[in-house]
Amino acid sequence: MRTILIDPFARRVSEVDIPSKMTEEGDELDLDAIKVVIGCEFLDHVTLRIRDERLLLLVNDTGLFVKDQAFFLIQGVALAGKAIFIGSDEMGNTVAPSASVNDVAQGVQWVTRSFAEMSIRMGMQAAMAHAVAHDEHVQPIGEYGFFSTPSRAGADEA
Secondary structure, three states, rough: EEEEEOOOOOEEEEEOOOEEEEOOOEEEEOHHHHHHHHOOOEEEEEEEEOOEEEEEEEEOOOHHOOOOOOEEEOOOOEEEEEEEEEEEEOOOEEEEOOOOHHHHOOOOEEEOOOHHHHHHHHHHHHHHHHHHOOOOOEEEEEEOOEEEOOOHHHHHHO
């Protein structure tokens, strides 16, 4: 299947063909092949829209913790390492993105680790402030995350 690779090491956006494999549900994109191309063990995803198309950007779930990492920014989201865009149809099935390499490349900025980390921290702080403003208890998790739960008072009011 045609996918779009963002490679911040080479500072290049290109098409990559990812094989499919047969499963009980039918023909599916080979996630193991994506992990090899991205260079990771665990995948996470970010949902973005490009030219009115909903796309999934598959990324290294632990990319922030990789030494000698390269970073990029797309639609205000800082991400670490290589990433692959795939599309999805109205049923949630994986399809080739209709967006072109140029469509994606126009929205990509190559950034430094310090810029990416600052951007991630600022986003996390904004999300934490939002949770606190909505009367949620916030518990930091490591350097780049947190979880929130409704406060006791908020739970009693419901």
